[in-house]
Amino acid sequence: MTLPFRFDDGALAFAGAATQAPTSPEKEEAPPAVVIQLDNVRVSFREGIVAVNDASLIIRRGEFVSLVGPSGCGKTTLLNIIAGLVERTSYTGRSEIVGNAPMAGNRDIAYMLARDALCPWLSAKQNVELANRIRGVDKKTCRSTALRLLDAVGLGNATAVYPKELSHGMRQRVALARTFSLDAPVLLMDEPFGALDVFTKIQLADVLLDLWGQERKTILFVTHDLSEAVGLSDRVVVMGRNPGRIIADIAVPLERPRSMKELQKDPLFHKLLAEVWQTLEGGLGE
Ligand SMILES: Nc1ncnc2c1ncn2[C@@H]1O[C@H](COP(=O)(O)OP(=O)(O)OP(=O)(O)O)[C@@H](O)[C@H]1O
Numbered sequence: 483m484t485l486p487f488r489f490d491d492g493a494l495a496f497a498g499a500a501t502q503a504p505t506s507p508e509k510e511e512a513p514p515a516v517v518i519q520l521d522n523v524r525v526s527f528r529e530g531i532v533a534v535n536d537a538s539l540i541i542r543r544g545e546f547v548s549l550v551g552p553s554g555c556g557k558t559t560l561l562n563i564i565a566g567l568v569e570r571t572s573y574t575g576r577s578e579i580v581g582n583a584p585m586a587g588n589r590d591i592a593y594m595l596a597r598d599a600l601c602p603w604l605s606a607k608q609n610v611e612l613a614n615r616i617r618g619v620d621k622k623t624c625r626s627t628a629l630r631l632l633d634a635v636g637l638g639n640a641t642a643v644y645p646k647e648l649s650h651g652m653r654q655r656v657a658l659a660r661t662f663s664l665d666a667p668v669l670l671m672d673e674p675f676g677a678l679d680v681f682t683k684i685q686l687a688d689v690l691l692d693l694w695g696q697e698r699k700t701i702l703f704v705t706h707d708l709s710e711a712v713g714l715s716d717r718v719v720v721m722g723r724n725p726g727r728i729i730a731d732i733a734v735p736l737e738r739p740r741s742m743k744e745l746q747k748d749p750l751f752h753k754l755l756a757e758v759w760q761t762l763e764g765g766l767g768e
């Protein structure tokens with residue numbers, strides 16, 4: 483299947499664009515391409531039990547979207563569907579990722595979890611290089627990418643250090659560098675900073691904002707921390723439970739670039755936080 487677009491150095495090039503006439507200035511710019519699309523997704527792992535009901539979601543290229551909701555409402559399940567990790571027989575409805583049906587091992591996707599899953603026998607640099615090595619990227623590119631990203635996450639001086647010598651926050655920095663190293667246009671992040679203390683969390687959120695600002699990936703980010711969701715995102719998608727479902731999609735019109743620390747003093751940030759909290763509370767169910 484030929485895609486109508488391709489990712490190219492972070493820019494979207496429409497097929498055949500070079501032969502098209504230039505767009506007239508009055509013409510409205512087309513919105514960025516849809517990268518993730520779920521239509522009426524209904525998940526049932528066991529007969530008679532609906533894990534997620536009727537979830538529809540559109541995420542466009544370069545958007546940062548957070549998914550929040552009570553435990554068990556289906557956040558990880560939706561990420562797993564997008565990553566192609568849920569059997570097709572377990573859900574109905576349509577899902578499309580960068581124009582294709584979900585599939586495990588999709589190179590358009592990098593998936594980051596709360597657990598860093600670093601290999602203890604490899605140094606920080608080797609851990610970041612590993613995924614690209616497996617994908618067959620040449621050694622020199624693996625090395626330069628790893629060093630650039632370790633520097634970007636503040637570990638430029640710790641490239642030769644092994645995971646056991648790193649703090650939890652530092653290990654998550656390595657995992658963040660590894661996630662970005664894959665050069666996938668779509669990042670799925672499932673509570674990546676969930677087990678960190680508040681201060682480290684804020685620091686890492688700022689590192690993520692910086693990286694995202696430079697590379698403009700499309701990010702779907704799951705968190706239980708509402709202030710993290712509002713601070714990072716363009717939209718916060720709120721889920722409810724019994725059954726798991728999407729109950730709201732709240733736009734976050736805070737200016738960018740942002741700093742999590744500075745946002746704490748912004749009244750609009752607190753207003754949005756209250757809105758997300760009230761929406762979430764309304765969807766808790768029985
Ligand atoms: N592979 C599976 N087999 C059977 N049931 C599953 C499977 N994966 C998830 N579930 C069920 O689907 C529901 C949603 O689970 P999911 O892990 O998506 O929730 P979540 O919103 O990510 O929760 P948490 O915030 O605790 O991580 C739960 O009832 C869970 O038990």
Ligand SMILES: [Mg+2]
Pocket residue numbers: 557558559672
């Ligand atoms: Mg989960």
